[in-house]
Amino acid sequence: MMRESGGRPQEWNAERTDRARVPDPRGRADRFAAVEEFSRRALAAADFPVYGVASALEHRGDALGAFETSGDSLSWVEVQSGDRSSVAGPYVTVRTYRPGAELDERLPELEDVVEDERDRVYEQLGVDEGDGPGRVRALREWITVDGVPHPVEVHEDRPVPWPGAAFGGPGPVWAGRLRVGGLTVTVCGRGVAPGCVELAGIADFEPYLRGRTELLGELASRRARQVPVEERELPPAVGLEAHRELIAQSVAESAAIEAQVRAGRTPRRPRGLRGDAYAVRWEKAVRQQMRLATETRDEATAAVTAMVNHLDRLSRQTNWLVGTGEGAAAVEEVVRYTVFASEVASLPAQRAWAQVWRERPGGGGPGARDGERLAEQLWLAAWEQWRAARSG
DSSP, rough: OOOOOEEETTTEEESOOOSSSSOOOOHHHHHHHHHHHHHHHHHHHSSSSEEEESOOOOOOOOOEEEEEEEEEEEEEEEEEEEOOOOTTTTEEEEEEEETHHHHHSSSOOOOHHHHHHHHHHHHHHOOOSSSSEEEEEEEEEEEEEETEEEEEEEEEEEEOOOOOTTTTTOOOEEEEEEEEEEEOOOOOEEOGGGGOOOOOOOOOOOOHHHHHHHHHHHHHHHHHOOOGGGGGGGOOOOOTTTHHHHHHHHHHHHHHHHHHHHHTOOOOOOGGHHHHHHHHHHHHHHHHHHHHHHHHHHHHHHHHHHHHHHHHHHHOSSSSSSHHHHHHHHHHHHHHHHHHHHOTTHHHHHHHHHHHHSTTTTSSSSOOOHHHHHHHHHHHHHHHHHHHHHHH
């Protein structure tokens, strides 16, 4: 996938390229061939060495993983080797940055490189190794590059044990960064020790391009077998439970991300709150909104979106929404207002939120920051008046 925003660098990622369900195998093959040729041209223009694993790995599985361009120049290239279908590995990724990249941009923290690898295992293999850093140790290792040992500082993360770990589960996941001839190289591995990894410059990208096409085919076949949640038969929702469950998960996710930001970590959605479970909760809430509020799908989706954002922002702006009786009452009133337009006690706050939602950038209102701030102040004041009335 290529993505661009305001002239920012564009990233191509093999594992995220085939998002659409493509029922026509011929069309899919043509698409993959076009992507492969584009990648071939981009890599042919590399004006710096790109490194990959030279030492033998079981289930070698070489593939181009991702690359990023800025203008007409490559910023970095990442390749992968090993068994990507096993939690135990061995599996190694190697990302080579162009000279001077560390001076122009902040490179990902090694902890984030490890978390990206654990995200891959969750998304592709369905194994959640747990959130958070686990047991972290700063190690100094040596990785051989073109036959010459190079020192590397390693961040090692031992994942939280998961059911089945006693039967050949994953070993530590680690990431390290080293300097090779003026280049910065980041290595991440599972199931293989850093000292056992040998790197070498890649002279022929064709095996990696073929591996990438094979990977795309695997991912496309897997997604083609998945029925979109909008087309599935789901257990019928009872009353307002679908709305309540969706809010509970959304607020928990918001709280987890806020905690990550406060801890100085890169915010990312907790693995246990991603994927199919969230999509199913969302779809059940939309369907129930359509049924109970007699709304079209577009109207119901807009209503549920506004509801979730209302309580997400309220949870961030206050310290009483989660774990208190008045917080539970507020959730109930927001849900009832969303579904039935009920004359709830917090009606002024509900109407004030509608103004906040309109004033947000892209929300159809003026989008001015002053207007948004004023609307938010009035909304929070309305909730405080509701709380005072309850306690009085």
